[in-house]
Amino acid sequence: MPNNKALTARALLAVVFWPSLFFFWCLGPFVFFLLSTTSSEVCPLLERREQFLTSANGTLPMLVLQNLIYAIPIGCLVLWSWLLPDPTRARHIVTCIKLFVVSAVLGALWEYGSSLVCDGYGQPFFSPAWRMTSYLPIADIVVNLPLYVLVFSLGRTFSTREDEPAQEPGETIS
Structure with a gap:
């Protein structure tokens, strides 16, 4: 039976994990995309390559903050893995970390490229490769789907109490 401190730590982690997973990973992309790209009001006012670069580089702090928040x-x-060591879960967590890094890089490239191209206004100043970043959300979805499933299932496993006896379906606890 796990000790009370470990059980309390697991519960506190669950209190942080579940809201951050749903709010940051499900709702956050919409908000962070708007905050981490050059605004549509600013784009038509930009006229030189340096202005587009300055505007895009101004989004970098938000991209870093966004990825730090997504990493929660x-x-x-x-x-959780330190509290409940299990080699199989540890391998899955390493897979999650790798998928997360790939997803973070794809997302940052997409958002930075969106700021450079700036709804088409900056296209003449930059390589056509930056226009290709508009396809990165497709690749990001391909990476994020297994990441979301794996993180959700690991979170469910870690936040479920293991010290309670298994209950048969239809059985009630007295």
């Missing part, structure tokens, strides 16, 4: 559920999984 992964951090919770790592802490």
